[in-house]
Amino acid sequence: MTGFMLRADGHMAARKYLVVGGAGFIGTQVASRLVARGDAVIVPSRKLEAGKHITMLPTARLEVCDVAKPGVLEALMAGCDAVINLVGVLQSPPGAPFGTAFAHAHVELPRRIVAAAQASGLKRVLHVSALGAERDAPSQYLRSKAYGEAVYTDAYPAVDYTIFRPSVVFGPKDNFLNMFARLVDLFPVLPLAGARARFQPVYVRDVAAAIVQAIDMPDTVGKAYPLCGPTVYALRDLVSYVATLRRRTRVIIELGPALSYLQALALEMAPGEPLMSRDNLRSMEVDNITLAKPLPFGMTPTALESVAPGYLAR
Ligand SMILES: NC(=O)c1ccc[n+]([C@@H]2O[C@H](COP(=O)([O-])OP(=O)(O)OC[C@H]3O[C@@H](n4cnc5c(N)ncnc54)[C@H](OP(=O)(O)O)[C@@H]3O)[C@@H](O)[C@H]2O)c1
Numbered sequence: 001m002t003g004f005m006l007r008a009d010g011h012m013a014a015r016k017y018l019v020v021g022g023a024g025f026i027g028t029q030v031a032s033r034l035v036a037r038g039d040a041v042i043v044p045s046r047k048l049e050a051g052k053h054i055t056m057l058p059t060a061r062l063e064v065c066d067v068a069k070p071g072v073l074e075a076l077m078a079g080c081d082a083v084i085n086l087v088g089v090l091q092s093p094p095g096a097p098f099g100t101a102f103a104h105a106h107v108e109l110p111r112r113i114v115a116a117a118q119a120s121g122l123k124r125v126l127h128v129s130a131l132g133a134e135r136d137a138p139s140q141y142l143r144s145k146a147y148g149e150a151v152y153t154d155a156y157p158a159v160d161y162t163i164f165r166p167s168v169v170f171g172p173k174d175n176f177l178n179m180f181a182r183l184v185d186l187f188p189v190l191p192l193a194g195a196r197a198r199f200q201p202v203y204v205r206d207v208a209a210a211i212v213q214a215i216d217m218p219d220t221v222g223k224a225y226p227l228c229g230p231t232v233y234a235l236r237d238l239v240s241y242v243a244t245l246r247r248r249t250r251v252i253i254e255l256g257p258a259l260s261y262l263q264a265l266a267l268e269m270a271p272g273e274p275l276m277s278r279d280n281l282r283s284m285e286v287d288n289i290t291l292a293k294p295l296p297f298g299m300t301p302t303a304l305e306s307v308a309p310g311y312l313a314r
Helices: 023-034 046-058 072-076 099-122 142-155 176-186 203-217 236-246 257-269 280-281 308-312
Strands: 003-004 012-014 014-019 040-045 060-064 082-085 124-128 160-166 189-192 224-226 253-254
Touching: 003 040, 003 046, 012 253, 014 023, 023 046, 023 060, 023 203, 040 072, 046 142, 082 099, 082 160, 099 124, 099 189, 099 257, 124 142, 124 257, 142 160, 142 280, 160 203, 176 236, 176 253, 176 308, 189 236, 189 308, 203 224, 236 308
Parallel strands: 014 040, 014 082, 040 060, 082 124, 124 160, 160 224, 189 253
Antiparallel strands: 003 012
């Protein structure tokens, strides 16, 4: 369905979506896709600077606000046809079963979204979780993502939810491959933690396409879908591929568990946003791949090799 739907009175009404986390890497693609098909989009962001690019999209509205404040989500949801939640964080102070930042972004915020949706009479909610989200997963990140999913499954059928679980996502401005590109540019030797961890990277536009397509598919309600690419890679091979694209001859040294832990600890303690944490390392203890179809709805996943050279090649 495009940006218009037939109302009971026979008039065509524009459709409007709230995209929480819509100023981020995946959210921007979701918002752009919705705007491209003629929908109105509201994107809340905590900082004008983080969301400024959204104001360039003709039918998107940026709202600088904190969605955790009482009443904010309810006000944003007024007149919306669905809400899409893409809020996520990669780091948190530690805690059991997960730290406060994970609890806030991955569990409490979904609770607020579900409560606000019910108060606003909005039934359709799409949520982005993560591949490997399990209550007993090795990392706090993945555990918190599983508790976040439960917010929707517990609210079903009062809420028409659809959940997506991407593997690591690539595309221009990704954090993952771009981070390795910076590292291979800087260092001739790369001691690599979790070198054998396996991933099935998925293209950001495929992720956005699946989410947007699902909005109007009633048979996706109450379901969760993995979102993956066509190929499984060990982390070592991905880093080696990035080095090839950067035209750098690099020595990759696989770190064993003890040295991987020490590297993650050192990076976690370094000032600024950490490149890696012990929790990120624990996430890599489980393969980030699917045995199911990589993408739903008959979609063909885009190959990493057809996109990555466009933004990583030197
Ligand atoms: N990228 C990947 O490889 C990947 C893989 C698997 C799953 N995911 C999941 O996909 C979703 C989107 O990921 P992404 O890569 O697009 O992340 P991103 O670029 O970091 O964007 C995340 C968004 O979350 C918002 N946010 C973070 N903490 C918040 C808080 N406390 N309150 C309100 N908003 C908050 C940020 O909003 P502001 O504009 O206010 O900063 C930001 O726009 C996340 O749930 C992530 O866990 C991503």
